[in-house]
Amino acid sequence: MSDILSLPAGVRAHGAELDQLLRDVHERRREFEALGYVPQDIIDRFKAMGVYRSLVARRFGGDECSPAEFCRLIERISQADGSTGWVASFAIGPIYLSALPVPTLERLYAEGGVDQVFAGGIFPPQPVQAVEGGYKVSGRWHFSSGSMGADVVGVGIIPPAEGGAALPRMAVMRRDQIRIEQNWDVMGLKATGSNDLVADGVVVAQDWTFVRGGASSLDTPLYRYPALAFAAQVLAVVALGIGRAAIDEVLQMAGGRKSVTGAPNLGERVYVQLEVARIEAELRAARSWFYEAIDDIWRVLVAGGRPEDHLVSMLRLSATHAARVGADVARRAQMLSGMTGVYEASPLAQQVRDAQMVTQHAFMGDITYQNAGAMRFGLAPLPGYL
Numbered sequence: 001m002s003d004i005l006s007l008p009a010g011v012r013a014h015g016a017e018l019d020q021l022l023r024d025v026h027e028r029r030r031e032f033e034a035l036g037y038v039p040q041d042i043i044d045r046f047k048a049m050g051v052y053r054s055l056v057a058r059r060f061g062g063d064e065c066s067p068a069e070f071c072r073l074i075e076r077i078s079q080a081d082g083s084t085g086w087v088a089s090f091a092i093g094p095i096y097l098s099a100l101p102v103p104t105l106e107r108l109y110a111e112g113g114v115d116q117v118f119a120g121g122i123f124p125p126q127p128v129q130a131v132e133g134g135y136k137v138s139g140r141w142h143f144s145s146g147s148m149g150a151d152v153v154g155v156g157i158i159p160p161a162e163g164g165a166a167l168p169r170m171a172v173m174r175r176d177q178i179r180i181e182q183n184w185d186v187m188g189l190k191a192t193g194s195n196d197l198v199a200d201g202v203v204v205a206q207d208w209t210f211v212r213g214g215a216s217s218l219d220t221p222l223y224r225y226p227a228l229a230f231a232a233q234v235l236a237v238v239a240l241g242i243g244r245a246a247i248d249e250v251l252q253m254a255g256g257r258k259s260v261t262g263a264p265n266l267g268e269r270v271y272v273q274l275e276v277a278r279i280e281a282e283l284r285a286a287r288s289w290f291y292e293a294i295d296d297i298w299r300v301l302v303a304g305g306r307p308e309d310h311l312v313s314m315l316r317l318s319a320t321h322a323a324r325v326g327a328d329v330a331r332r333a334q335m336l337s338g339m340t341g342v343y344e345a346s347p348l349a350q351q352v353r354d355a356q357m358v359t360q361h362a363f364m365g366d367i368t369y370q371n372a373g374a375m376r377f378g379l380a381p382l383p384g385y386l
Helices: 015-027 029-035 040-048 067-080 082-097 102-112 227-253 270-302 309-336 338-342 347-360 367-376
Strands: 118-127 129-131 134-144 152-158 169-174 179-181 195-204 209-211
Touching: 015 029, 015 040, 015 067, 029 082, 029 347, 040 082, 067 082, 067 227, 067 270, 082 118, 082 152, 082 227, 082 347, 118 169, 134 152, 134 169, 152 195, 169 195, 227 270, 227 309, 227 347, 270 309, 309 338, 309 347, 309 367, 338 347
Parallel strands: 118 152
Antiparallel strands: 118 134, 129 134, 134 195, 152 169, 169 209, 179 195
């Protein structure tokens, strides 16, 4: 599952370096939780090995990898630490930003390079005032994951003429134009630094705004891939990585000392063997469908076609399913560990909390099942689903 050849080309050239980085991440995960964010030295190492250029267009010097390659990268990082995988997943930023006008993109990458980190705070979208030079942006936005390491940020706005728009518009600005309020105090994914962004009268030119989930200004298969579905996938795959790590943790425990009661080693117990086989099968099945749904659409795009809506729906449904299976697997793995898995020193405790947090994201809510089910009956989904 972690074959280096399945990762983005830029990262493949740093295989040994990536392995060492992920070992470091796993060892430092509690340090990251105490900080409340992934520290800058880790972000810089991700930049150096090409994580943040993975989805940047080749015309600007990026790798423009496939969605499957990028998701496998995030899955692998998440096996080391869920929060770090979550933060790395926002290397999807170039997909959002591709909705900017091409001249703006040319300036963005010429001035800041292809390894820039983008973070966004979309909700709640704030009304803005039209002024000379663009829009005057003020307000507060929640859930800006990875903002502590960002070079560029985006915030949700409502221009005067777009009060009823179905999808939010985002205003892009430099990180130093905005204030981060570190108020991320939650049960899991503690190191994602999903803090509030606060702006006070920042003037943003209109051509530095875009509709999140809107049409890309670039016309290659990657940028025709359904953006909102991709946004859900890169988060859901974090739970797949965590689920894999939780199973591996139980397997590593299996050869340990016998119970103080004289019971057999963990791996010798029949109920443990049965349950490990079940969760292994369930995780692999969810993962297979997740990547199959990606491949179904990617083949259409590479051939120059437009994916049918039912294929896009399967991207959303398989992502929600993967997130929930990953969380369930982590919890059941912890149950097998007995009291060992409740101590913070055990990775299982953090893995359970992190995986559960993935399922709490709006993209992974029951609304996915409602929309996917409605479409199976030939009915229209709610706005924003596709």
